[in-house]
Amino acid sequence: MNKRIIIIGGVAGGATVASQIRRLDDQCDIVIYEKRPSFSFANCGLPYHLSHEVEDIESLYAASVDEFDNKRNIKVHLNHEVINIDTKVNKITIKDEHNEQTTDTYDFLILSPGAHAKRLEVRGQHRQFVLHNIEQLEDIESSIKTHDIQNVTIIGAGYIALEAAENLKERGLNVSIINRSDQYYKAVDRQFNDDLRDTLLSNDIKLYEHCEVDQIDAHQVILNNGQTILSDLVITAIGITPSTQFIQSSQIDLIDDKFIKVNALNQTSVDNVYALGDAIMTRRAIDNQPIHLPLAWITHRDATTIAHHITNTKIDKPSQGVYSASIIRLFDLTIATVGLKESELTDEYIKIEHSGYDRAGYMPDKEKIQIIVYIDPSTHQVARASAIGGRDVSKYIDLITMSMMNQMVVEDFINIEPTYSPPYASPKSIINMIGYKAINAFKK
Template identity: 35%
Template sequence: MKIVIVGGVAGGMSAATRLRRLNENAEIIVFEKGPYVSFANCGLPYHISGEIETREQLLVQTSTGLNNRFNIDVRPNHEVVQIDRENKKVMFNHNQETGVETYDYLILSTGASPITPQIKGIERSEHIFTLRSIPDLDRIMDQVQQNPKHAVVVGAGFIGLEVAENLVKKGLSVSLVEKAPQVLPPLDEEMASFIQNEVTSKNIAVYTSNSVVEFKDEGQTIVLENGEELSSDLTILSIGVQPESSLAKQAGIKTGLRDGILVNENYQTSDDNIYAVGDAIIVKQQITNQETLIPLASPANRQGRQVADIISGQTRKNKGSIGTSIVRVFDLTAASTGLNERTAKQVQLPISVLHISGKNHAGYFPNATDIHLKLIFHSETGEIYGAQAIGQEGVDKRIDVIATAIKGGLSVFDLPELELTYAPPFGSAKDPVNMAGYAAINLIEGTSESVQWYELEDELNKGKILLDVRNDQELRNGQFSHSIHIPLDNLRDEIHQLDKKKEYIVSCHSGLRSYIAERILKQNGFSVKNLDGAFALYRNIYPDKLIYNKK
């Protein structure tokens, strides 16, 4: 059996090494058009600042090492330029020469390429880069050695934010431009606001709802669509990637969404002898069963291993992906899994949403930090659609748990039952994931009703009254502009001040005390809803709508 793999890194090399472990006598050839067949592309931004000290640390394996250990014929700097499906051959270029190789099975792991927009003046500009490979990094580092002062990062997604952080740590003045109305577009607006505030606190100038319309002065002046001009000695384009499917398309292999390669549940393309994995393929969003693109390393590694199993005669199915991701942005971490609220609404799922605040470990143990967790779920069955979390520590653990719950088919009713490790340095007896489950059950069963942060203003305009149950000293941190104040511990004694003919929305700092107030008032005959996320969330999104130093 002879297997040819086009493209290395995550998907291709996972397939190659698994194939060897299952088939000692198979002939395995890997063509990689670049010089490095196995490198840590997710680590590239961290070498810019020196956090990853040496370039060599990014090289996971060499061609020689792979050949010695796995007896794989790895050919860097070999670009496959044509597939002859009828005769089961590939044509490749190497050192300005053309060669031919036959195959029994062909695996395409061609990845994705950075999107480079056609912007006026870009073709005459210098010092504009993308970051996807080691050679890309080398070009950026060459420019960094010239001691640039001003950098512009176009695109505030995961990679854009990582690049911006590392450029700041390198000592550059950084501007961040994003076409969407927020940074981190995969997150919902209110969760992304925590990251945007963190970015601006590090003196990065953020331009959202903006795009670059022109490069002037050979790229040293960048014109935004709002007319502002930015100076730049170094510009990084990080506006997304697109499937690298040109080779497949030339061979007549079927493609679909954004030119992604269409594969079945066995990763077979429209040609039964040709398989495809990684960033180049269309996958099923496991929750909605809709076609999507998820260019992440973990799915690519899994797909590479699975396709090797399938070719080797083992039964494996491509179950799809839910898209779990994480990013560190200076002192905060943002992570998400599954659907965000925006997408869930677009596909018309019957959703409920909640926000809770908890601690990364026991609050009484030193150095406890906040975790802001958002959960999106079916408003009746409790099926979990997605989650997002922001915090300094422990965010990865919570999102990983919820991602596992989604993959395992658990509902919010199962979250309180999860027995998670607990000791004061590591967690809480009731973990934020447990608490999110309790809160979700309360909403489903009608024990609690909520108002979202974006609904508050309309609800108040309809005549509802906002009741703030925080303590007196907490008001120094800001107050809602139209509210009445009764501390929770005084509520039973002062309940006579409230009018049962009125409808109330109750808030505290995080939502826990306001839930208690909601229960007290409802059982005394009042119509009450809880402001989801409470003051802490609202302040983060709308600081200018609050009143400060009123008391």
């Protein structure tokens, strides 16, 4: 009898792991249960439809239910919510859109329930939206068009808040941000915060700092300091919570009653149950500490790990964990980081700073890049790096991430051979200059 694999959740994680398994095993039965009406969409691309930079919302879908059913022989049930798991008998209970309940059994179960956006509980809830799935994006789009929205308020200062603010401003709307502190995108170094603030202000985004929302009315937001903001629509971007309520009564271990605990093979505490995506707690490679890092590339890598393990096909080099690499675009600014959090660093780490251009200094379209690298004095390896500047910021953070993966000492950065031509790079490559400065720092 063919083994039966049930997948809970049909967005990036669920759809990807199903496809990966099918490539390795054309005989097993694969069934996906997704509680929403949408399937296999690019969650990370949602904000870019707000400006219509991504013009066609349909392009955010990676595949259709029909394609999975007819071409990949994978059965997808939309509007079917799994409400209970009994791992003792390998059985799940499902509730459909008519509230009728059925059960299904499995040989292997894969959890990819994702997460849901936190909502602000304040007085008044007029046109308060969150942005975490296609339906919510469509609701925002509909409200903007139907009510001729001109003034939007974003609550939060993380990457979703900043991406939404950028794209709504590019759409031509008036945008305000409410920030309970004065720091933006906390993954990046504090000393770069003024660059982020200046970029927001120079693009005519109004900033309300060190305050919180007291009330949301039809055409204004009232703050706890008494200020009012003219606002026709509010988007709350204050974080996400794993959608794991239905797992809490099962035999599957959770961390802090919400994050699914997995090992290096993405197995849960129950051997034939796996998990991936925004609901899991993964491992940080630098110190092997648990970390929640809801990024799509991690989910895609974990899908490969699960697929190979279930189908008994070998992966030559299992995952080392994650290095917490992240990046965001904010108008003409790119911000990226990797490694430990700035707050986790101690005075013993050696700090290297460098400022240079992404191409030869005489090229008219050169862009400045500033980078900060923290080095562990005991290993001479990078523990953290953060950079800000033009688009090529990603290139240098990616190189540093690879150096961390390969336990490369920073002195060897002088031997990294980047491609060079004046339109593409400086002869004094930023990555090489970090190595030279590190050598000098260790001589002191």
